Amino acid sequence: MAFPLSSALIFHKASINVSFTSFVPKQHCLSTHFLFRSSRTRRENAAAPLRPTFCRIFSKNSSMEVKNKHEILSSLSTSTFEDGLKRFESAVAVILVFVQIASPILPLGAWNSWSISPAEAVLYSPDTKVPRTGELALRKAIPSNTNMKAIQDSLEDISYLLRIPQRKPFGTMEGNVKKALKIAVDDKDPILASVPADLREKGSELYASLIDGKGGLKALLECIKDKDPDKVSVGLASSLDTVAQLELLQAPGLSFLLPEQYLKYPRLAGRGIVQFDIEKADGSTFSPEAGGEPRKTATIQVVIDGYSAPLTAGNFAKLVVDGAYNGVKLSCTNQAILSESGLGKNSGYSVPLEIMPSGQFEPLYKTTLSVQDGELPVLPLSVYGAIAMAHSEVSEEYSSPYQFFFYLYDKRSAGLGGLSFDEGQFSVFGYTTVGRDILPEIKTGDVIQSAKLVEGQGRLILPDEN
Numbered sequence: 001m002a003f004p005l006s007s008a009l010i011f012h013k014a015s016i017n018v019s020f021t022s023f024v025p026k027q028h029c030l031s032t033h034f035l036f037r038s039s040r041t042r043r044e045n046a047a048a049p050l051r052p053t054f055c056r057i058f059s060k061n062s063s064m065e066v067k068n069k070h071e072i073l074s075s076l077s078t079s080t081f082e083d084g085l086k087r088f089e090s091a092v093a094v095i096l097v098f099v100q101i102a103s104p105i106l107p108l109g110a111w112n113s114w115s116i117s118p119a120e121a122v123l124y125s126p127d128t129k130v131p132r133t134g135e136l137a138l139r140k141a142i143p144s145n146t147n148m149k150a151i152q153d154s155l156e157d158i159s160y161l162l163r164i165p166q167r168k169p170f171g172t173m174e175g176n177v178k179k180a181l182k183i184a185v186d187d188k189d190p191i192l193a194s195v196p197a198d199l200r201e202k203g204s205e206l207y208a209s210l211i212d213g214k215g216g217l218k219a220l221l222e223c224i225k226d227k228d229p230d231k232v233s234v235g236l237a238s239s240l241d242t243v244a245q246l247e248l249l250q251a252p253g254l255s256f257l258l259p260e261q262y263l264k265y266p267r268l269a270g271r272g273i274v275q276f277d278i279e280k281a282d283g284s285t286f287s288p289e290a291g292g293e294p295r296k297t298a299t300i301q302v303v304i305d306g307y308s309a310p311l312t313a314g315n316f317a318k319l320v321v322d323g324a325y326n327g328v329k330l331s332c333t334n335q336a337i338l339s340e341s342g343l344g345k346n347s348g349y350s351v352p353l354e355i356m357p358s359g360q361f362e363p364l365y366k367t368t369l370s371v372q373d374g375e376l377p378v379l380p381l382s383v384y385g386a387i388a389m390a391h392s393e394v395s396e397e398y399s400s401p402y403q404f405f406f407y408l409y410d411k412r413s414a415g416l417g418g419l420s421f422d423e424g425q426f427s428v429f430g431y432t433t434v435g436r437d438i439l440p441e442i443k444t445g446d447v448i449q450s451a452k453l454v455e456g457q458g459r460l461i462l463p464d465e466n
Contacts, residue, residue, distance in 0.1 A: 130380050130419065134303070134431025138271075139240065141308045141356075141378045143255040144247035145194040147187040152243050154180040158236055162229060173232065174224045181217045184210060194250040206246045215239055253459075254310055256362040264463050265349050267314035268306030272456025274320050274430075276300045278438065281329075281445040286438060297449060300435035302387050306459060308356040308378045309363060309429040312389055312399060315349045316429060317453055317460045319402065324348070325451040331444045335413070337406040338390065339448070348401040350392055354427045366397040369424030377428065382420045384409045385432030385439060399427045406432065406439055 131137035136159075139152070154176045161169050161176075184191070188207065195203035210216050215238025223231040253269040278298050280286065285294035304313040319325060331338050356363040356378040369375040381388060386407040389399035407428075411418050432439065453460070 130376060130382060130417075132383060132418075134383055134385055134433055137379055137383055138303055138305060138431060138433075139244045139247075141305055142244060142247040142251055143307055143361075144250040145190065147183055147191050148194075148243065148247050148250065151180040151183050152240070152247070154183075155236060155240055155243065158232070162233060162236075168227070168229055170224050170227050174221065177217055177221050177224060181211070181221070184217065191246075195246075196249070196252055199249045199252075203246060203249050206242055206249070210239065210242045210246065213242065215242065251307065254307065258310065259365070262311055262352070262365070265311045265315060265351055266318040266463060267310040267461050268304065268317050268456065268459055269310065269461055270306050270456065270459040272304045272306065272313065272317050272459060273454050274302045274304055274317070275452050275454045276302070276325075277449040277451075278330075278442060279447045279449040280443075281447055282443070286441050298435060298438045298441070300438055301433055301454075302430050303433050304387070304430035304456070305379060306456075309354050309427055311349075311351045312354045312427040312429040314460060315351050315401070316389070316404065317456065318462065319348045320451045320453045321457070321460070323451075324402065325448050328448045330442060330446050330448065332442060335408055335410075337408065337439060337442050339402070339404050341390070341400070341403045350394070350398045350401045351389070351427070353391075353397055353399055354429075355424060371419060371423050375424060377424055379428040379430075380419075381407055381423050381426055381428050382409050382414065382418065383407075383431060385436045386428050387430045387432065388426040388428040391426070408439060 131140055136156075140156075158173050158176050161173055184207075192200065192203055192207060212218055215235060217239055220232070220235040220239050223235040248271065251270070254267075258267065276299070278286075278300060280296050283296075285296050286298040288294045304316060306313040325339065328340050331340075352365045353367065354363045354365055355367075355369055357369060358376045358378050360378075369377055380386070384407075386409065388405060388407060390403040390405060392398035392400050407420075409420060415421050
């Protein structure tokens with residue numbers, strides 16, 4: 001079932017060669033249509049020469065049989081060898097995938113001779129390291145100095161090590177924390193020098209907490225030595241939260257210059273938090289909070305990211321400040337929760353499609369990403385509670401000036417590698433961080449009672465201020 005974005009229909013066709021054809025998706029995500037070419041027919045045709053007509057061979061006389069014996073056996077041997085080689089290569093590829101599942105830290109770079117292209121690896125790898133939570137995606141999107149990123153990367157690797165079943169590699173985890181701790185201690189001066197002078201005191205407090213705090217790196221080392229995965233998980237989350245707070249102090253604004261033609265748009269130079277109060281329209285209630293009463297109104301908070309999508313987040317923040325979403329009705333599908341498509345006099349800007357590719361320092365405009373070629377966004381759509389703008393009715397190179405949606409990512413409906421079929425096709429600009437449990441309870445007709453920019457007003461830059 002295609003995702004009915006009334007102002008966002010796109011018709012993007014991509015052709016993906018998949019090595020293993022046992023899975024063909026029955027459902028389209030959003031409105032992108034993908035065509036899959038199965039290699040089954042090719043394999044069946046290739047198998048035909050391996051079925052010689054033995055009755056015809058044995059109908060020949062004995063002299064002909066002797067004469068052609070060598071040719072027949074050579075042909076059979078060659079065909080059988082080629083078929084066996086293909087089967088062997090397929091078996092090795094399958095074994096490599098399962099080895100990677102069992103040991104995600106095992107590098108597969110040495111297996112390039114088996115011709116597994118980067119595009120195929122993205123599609124069928126069970127661990128593409130695409131962020132699977134909004135918190136992780138937002139943390140990775142913060143621009144900060146190289147020392148803090150090295151600390152963050154070392155700690156993030158522990159999250160993947162914790163996924164390994166049965167025996168956890170605690171020795172490797174300990175090495176990762178010691179590496180992060182050494183960087184933090186040796187590079188204290190450049191780390192704090194990256195914090196603006198007026199925030200230096202707060203930065204020093206966070207730095208001290210990162211080293212010796214209750215949820216700091218030294219405490220995390222003790223958790224690892226106890227070999228308790230639950231304690232390690234809690235300690236890791238605390239350390240990464242401190243890292244993120246320190247990185248946010250290092251990044252008070254955008255780390256790149258916007259193209260001159262886009263300076264006429266509102267923009268968000270950093271992070272903001274939008275709070276939605278959602279009201280049930282049919283008189284029913286939302287599930288009660290722990291120990292509370294059923295609620296007719298529930299609260300959702302969304303972190304919007306101007307570091308990766310300054311124009312999209314800026315336009316959205318301005319609409320929120322203008323009260324454009326107050327009283328707006330929502331409609332629901334099994335894949336998303338959409339706002340109404342029309343605004344009337346409160347119309348926003350038709351912002352160009354804006355996507356920051358992973359590994360790049362600035363967004364791309366008016367272009368989508370080719371996931372099958374290994375291009376992945378900094379803010380992926382394949383996260384439950386991602387918030388993105390619909391496409392413009394006029395051109396898929398632009399986002400809708402107003403209509404947004406919450407994406408209800410479901411890995412059961414995703415493609416190979418666990419990626420949404422529409423990954424890299426929409427301007428994702430934030431994630432639901434509070435109230436994710438409320439999203440599945442929202443029904444068509446429910447109303448946004450109010451939407452407020454509760455944090456980040458000072459980072460919203462409007463055109464008339466230039």
